Amino acid sequence: MEIIQNEDQLLRRVPFTDPAYIKDDGSLSSFAFKPKNGENGLSVNIAWMTTYEKSILDKARFRLYSISAGIPRSLELNCIYDPLPDNAAHALITGNFTKGICRQMASMAQRIAYPDK
Amino acid sequence: MIVLKKQTTVRDPLEYQGSSEYLNKLHRKVRKFSGTQSFETSTVVRFRYAAHTLTTSALQTIQKLHRFKHLNENWDSYGADKPSLSAIKQAENMIRQLDEVGIEVFFTAPGPNGEIVVELKNQDRAVEIYFYKDAPSDYILIDREQTIDEGETLKRKDSIIEFIKSNRY
Numbered sequence: 001m002e003i004i005q006n007e008d009q010l011l012r013r014v015p016f017t018d019p020a021y022i023k024d025d026g027s028l029s030s031f032a033f034k035p036k037n038g039e040n041g042l043s044v045n046i047a048w049m050t051t052y053e054k055s056i057l058d059k060a061r062f063r064l065y066s067i068s069a070g071i072p073r074s075l076e077l078n079c080i081y082d083p084l085p086d087n088a089a090h091a092l093i094t095g096n097f098t099k100g101i102c103r104q105m106a107s108m109a110q111r112i113a114y115p116d117k
Numbered sequence: 118m119i120v121l122k123k124q125t126t127v128r129d130p131l132e133y134q135g136s137s138e139y140l141n142k143l144h145r146k147v148r149k150f151s152g153t154q155s156f157e158t159s160t161v162v163r164f165r166y167a168a169h170t171l172t173t174s175a176l177q178t179i180q181k182l183h184r185f186k187h188l189n190e191n192w193d194s195y196g197a198d199k200p201s202l203s204a205i206k207q208a209e210n211m212i213r214q215l216d217e218v219g220i221e222v223f224f225t226a227p228g229p230n231g232e233i234v235v236e237l238k239n240q241d242r243a244v245e246i247y248f249y250k251d252a253p254s255d256y257i258l259i260d261r262e263q264t265i266d267e268g269e270t271l272k273r274k275d276s277i278i279e280f281i282k283s284n285r286y
Contacts, residue, residue: 013194013195015192015193015194018181018184019181019184019185019188019192019226019227020226021226023223023224023236024223024224029224029226029234029236030234030245031226031227031228031229031234034228034229035229036195036196036197036198036229036230037229037230039196043195057194058194061194062194098264099245099247099257099264099267100257100259100264100267103245103257103259103262103264104262107262
């Protein structure tokens with residue numbers, strides 16, 4: 001049985017000051033869902049296993065976006081539970097991150113109203 | 118100021134058979150400044166573009182680019198590399214070129230691998246142009262959130278400009 005269900009929300013932290021991944025029209029940059037080269041995948045937190053406060057790390061610099069696990073899976077990516085010693089909620093999105101796929105995920109991610117409303 | 122296009126060395130007008138009209142035209146443009154009767158062989162004619170004054174928008178975007186130079190490793194909290202100075206410079210050059218043809222940059226940001234994106238937008242159309250430290254620049258064209266083309270920027274620059282300026286591709 002999959003630990004991560006399709007309806008589980010995955011949280012991704014994005015810079016929002018300078019530089020900001022949130023554009024003037026409120027949309028999110030593709031870079032928010034682009035992993036670093038050589039990494040095992042894109043790091044996210046499984047929302048039900050953590051809190052917004054822990055996931056955001058620094059409220060002055062970041063904001064949170066969520067995406068349901070079903071979305072990357074529909075784009076032929078994988079969602080893998082990958083707990084870390086200091087983060088039991090950690091997961092990885094893995095697969096072939098084309099520019100188009102990064103942009104699609106960014107367009108489907110939802111901004112979390114934290115700490116702002 | 119003469120606004121011409123490229124550097125050329127006139128060695129022997131006979132070498133330019135079929136281009137004598139071009140040389141005559143060129144000489145007419147230059148004559149009133151140079152006072153010469155005709156081009157001598159081995160005349161070197163240097164052409165310069167009239168300087169373009171950047172728009173406020175382009176200036177602000179370039180200033181933003183320059184601020185990226187101050188980012189440290191792991192600036193995104195996920196281990197991102199420092200933005201590449203080479204990528205920043207390439208992005209700046211592109212912004213200047215786009216500004217000269219009246220195209221405003223919609224968005225720019227550094228990526229996790231030191232790359233820079235310059236994004237253009239026109240209603241339902243968008244272009245993302247990527248600049249890297251060690252690889253040729255590439256782009257994707259987006260129409261109504263679907264990627265419809267991608268490739269190397271240098272080879273398709275005119276098409277990119279045409280795409281973002283027009284409503285038909």
